[in-house]
Amino acid sequence: MTRLDSPRLATYAGLAAFGLLAGLAVGRVELVALAAPFALAAAVGRVLARDPQLEATLTVDRERALEGDDVHVTVELASPTGADRVDVFLPLQEGLRADGGNPRAVALSAEAPRTLEYPLRCERWGAFTVGPVYVRVSDRLDFHSWEARLGRAQPLRVYPSVEMLRALLEPLDTQVFVGNQLSRSRGDGIEFADIREYAPGDRVRNINWHASARRGQLLVNDQHPERNTDVVLFLDTFTDVRAGSHGTLDLTVRAAASLAHLYLERKDRVGVVSFGGYVSWLLPKSGTRQLYQIVDSLLQTGVVLSFAAKGIDVLPPRSLPPKALVLALSPLLDARSAAALLDLRARGFDLVVVEVSPVPFVHPGSSELDLLSYRLWRLSREALRARYEQAGVPVVEWTEGEALNVVLEEVTAFRRYARPVRA
Amino acid sequence: MTLAAVSAALYAAVVVYAATRKPPIAVVAIGLGAIGGLLLLTALVRRVDELLPASLAFVGIVYAIEILARGSGVDDRAPLVGVALLLCAELATWSLDERWSIKAERAVVVARATAVAALALAGLGVGALVLALAAAPIGGGLLWTVLGAAATLLVVAIAARRI
Numbered sequence: 001m002t003r004l005d006s007p008r009l010a011t012y013a014g015l016a017a018f019g020l021l022a023g024l025a026v027g028r029v030e031l032v033a034l035a036a037p038f039a040l041a042a043a044v045g046r047v048l049a050r051d052p053q054l055e056a057t058l059t060v061d062r063e064r065a066l067e068g069d070d071v072h073v074t075v076e077l078a079s080p081t082g083a084d085r086v087d088v089f090l091p092l093q094e095g096l097r098a099d100g101g102n103p104r105a106v107a108l109s110a111e112a113p114r115t116l117e118y119p120l121r122c123e124r125w126g127a128f129t130v131g132p133v134y135v136r137v138s139d140r141l142d143f144h145s146w147e148a149r150l151g152r153a154q155p156l157r158v159y160p161s162v163e164m165l166r167a168l169l170e171p172l173d174t175q176v177f178v179g180n181q182l183s184r185s186r187g188d189g190i191e192f193a194d195i196r197e198y199a200p201g202d203r204v205r206n207i208n209w210h211a212s213a214r215r216g217q218l219l220v221n222d223q224h225p226e227r228n229t230d231v232v233l234f235l236d237t238f239t240d241v242r243a244g245s246h247g248t249l250d251l252t253v254r255a256a257a258s259l260a261h262l263y264l265e266r267k268d269r270v271g272v273v274s275f276g277g278y279v280s281w282l283l284p285k286s287g288t289r290q291l292y293q294i295v296d297s298l299l300q301t302g303v304v305l306s307f308a309a310k311g312i313d314v315l316p317p318r319s320l321p322p323k324a325l326v327l328a329l330s331p332l333l334d335a336r337s338a339a340a341l342l343d344l345r346a347r348g349f350d351l352v353v354v355e356v357s358p359v360p361f362v363h364p365g366s367s368e369l370d371l372l373s374y375r376l377w378r379l380s381r382e383a384l385r386a387r388y389e390q391a392g393v394p395v396v397e398w399t400e401g402e403a404l405n406v407v408l409e410e411v412t413a414f415r416r417y418a419r420p421v422r423a
Numbered sequence: 424m425t426l427a428a429v430s431a432a433l434y435a436a437v438v439v440y441a442a443t444r445k446p447p448i449a450v451v452a453i454g455l456g457a458i459g460g461l462l463l464l465t466a467l468v469r470r471v472d473e474l475l476p477a478s479l480a481f482v483g484i485v486y487a488i489e490i491l492a493r494g495s496g497v498d499d500r501a502p503l504v505g506v507a508l509l510l511c512a513e514l515a516t517w518s519l520d521e522r523w524s525i526k527a528e529r530a531v532v533v534a535r536a537t538a539v540a541a542l543a544l545a546g547l548g549v550g551a552l553v554l555a556l557a558a559a560p561i562g563g564g565l566l567w568t569v570l571g572a573a574a575t576l577l578v579v580a581i582a583a584r585r586i
Contacts, residue, residue, distance in 0.1 A: 007472065008475075008512065008516055011475065011476040011479070012509075012512075014476070015476070015479060015480070015483065017578060018480075018483070019483065019578040019580055020575045020579065021579060022487060022576060023575075024571060024572055024575045026491060028487075028488075028490050028502075029497060029553060029554060029557035030486075030490050030497060030498045030501035031487060031490065031501075032506055032557075033501035033502050033505055033550040033551075033553045033554050034486060034501055034505040034507070034508070034550070035554070036439070036502070036505060036546065036549040036550045036552075036553050037502075037505040037506050037508075037509040037542075037543070037545075037546025037547070037549060037550055038505070038508075038509060038546075039549075039578060040542070040545055040546050040549050041509060041542055044545075083532075085527075085531050085534070085535070086535055087525055090505075101525075101526030102526075103523070103525045104525060104526040104527070104528070105525050105526070105527035105528065105531045106527075106528050106530075106531065107528065107531050107534060110565055115526065124444050136456070140535060140538040141535070141538050141539065141542065142516070142517075142520060142535070187518065196532075265502045328487075350433065371549075373560060394585075408497070
């Protein structure tokens with residue numbers, strides 16, 4: 001522990017010395033009497049200086065929590081010598097908030113250890129560490145103090161809260177594996193597709209006997225097979241527009257977690273591409289393990305400032321499989337991500353852009369020039385949206401507070417009437 | 424806030440006491456006391472610990488000037504003045520410590536208040552003992568002067584080591 005002496009001790013010693021010397025020099029006992037309490041305080045300060053032996057153990061009641069959950073942190077303090085005053089401070093990263101007193105000062109007896117409870121509110125998703133705690137032990141008059149960092153840091157993963165979605169976007173194409181998505185192609189399945197003439201090799205069980213009797217020739221039923229789909233969540237992490245504790249990146253991560261959760265539940269394969277200053281990806285896979293991997297990777301999502309020109313060429317081909325539905329979540333602020341999305345569309349990917357609107361987080365300003373700039377900025381965004389729509393890419397604006405369901409429904413409506421044509 | 428107010432009140436009480444005992448030097452005493460008081464207030468309001476020793480030194484000088492100006496006769500209240508200054512310093516420091524807004528449990532506050540009170544009482548006792556010993560008819564002379572000087576030098580040496 002690092003020992004710190006109060007500067008007041010030196011002051012008292014100095015004042016006592018000054019008083020005694022002055023008293024001796026001028027031969028006045030009052031000055032000695034004046035200095036005596038200070039001399040006594042300095043002497044008491046020396047007596048009180050004894051190194052404390054303090055141990056602290058930090059525990060968190062769980063390692064994983066959801067946004068908005070309460071987590072309990074316990075700090076157990078023990079000292080065989082006791083301590084008149086122990087100041088305990090639990091440093092917390094942004095996104096965690098302690099509801100009780102932090103820091104707090106307690107007295108510690110030699111006989112019994114003390115347990116301090118810290119109820120933490122997880123205000124934001126993220127991968128956090130709780131601890132170590134900063135402790136400062138002081139004597140009763142605060143003449144000496146000893147400071148140290150005690151207890152091991154404990155990990156705490158706060159997962160983003162998942163929005164309940166009623167329906168998901170259906171991709172234009174399905175993959176070859178069995179899933180819950182009705183394929184547009186024909187094959188073995190449950191859903192009736194059409195009737196056609198019997199061809200050698202058709203199974204007898206597929207013959208539609210009623211239709212065959214009516215038409216006088218053998219007809220068979222065709223079905224739509226149930227297949228899985230590949231979904232790639234494309235997160236634009238170049239910029240994050242924030243206002244207080246809310247920002248576009250928070251919305252992006254929350255939406256991505258919700259979508260991944262539901263698509264994986266449907267037995268689809270889901271991958272993630274985090275496209276920003278730092279590019280990362282997760283290859284599309286299915287299953288619960290993939291959900292955990294996606295959520296864990298989302299927790300690491302952050303904005304890394306970079307001026308490097310980046311295109312989708314930096315991504316490995318396997319991260320963007322053919323016929324995959326690419327669902328981009330972007331505030332459409334960085335030219336690099338806007339260009340990359342158009343590039344994806346040009347390469348024939350089934351692309352949907354959910355524009356995580358930065359508008360609610362931007363203050364338009366008050367001066368005429370500010371307002372003009374704001375209007376120009378809004379117009380440039382409109383122009384960008386028009387470019388996407390011209391390319392056959394549905395773009396929907398999603399603002400904070402609006403249900404993601406509404407946005408997805410809007411995309412479905414768009415795709416009902418405007419379907420991209422394959423060259 | 425209360426601690427700072429009590430500290431400032433004790434400071435003012437000592438300055439007023441020193442100024443009113445010898446009217447001819449009242450202007451000097453109040454002037455120096457005001458400078459010290461300003462330093463104390465600055466320390467308390469702006470949270471500058473470094474100004475505390477200077478403010479205490481100023482009030483000490485005011486009291487010393489008053490003692491010298493008065494000439495003969497011992498001031499029986501000197502221990503009280505010493506304790507008032509010690510309490511002023513302790514309470515001001517305590518007030519400055521509160522700036523960190525650390526939620527302290529009652530036992531900690533009570534323990535410190537008790538310790539400060541005990542220190543003040545002990546200081547009063549030591550000061551009174553000094554005056555009592557000075558008044559005791561044990562004679563004078565070179566031997567006592569040398570002993571007194573040696574004791575003073577010893578205390579100053581310890582204090583210097585401390586600093």
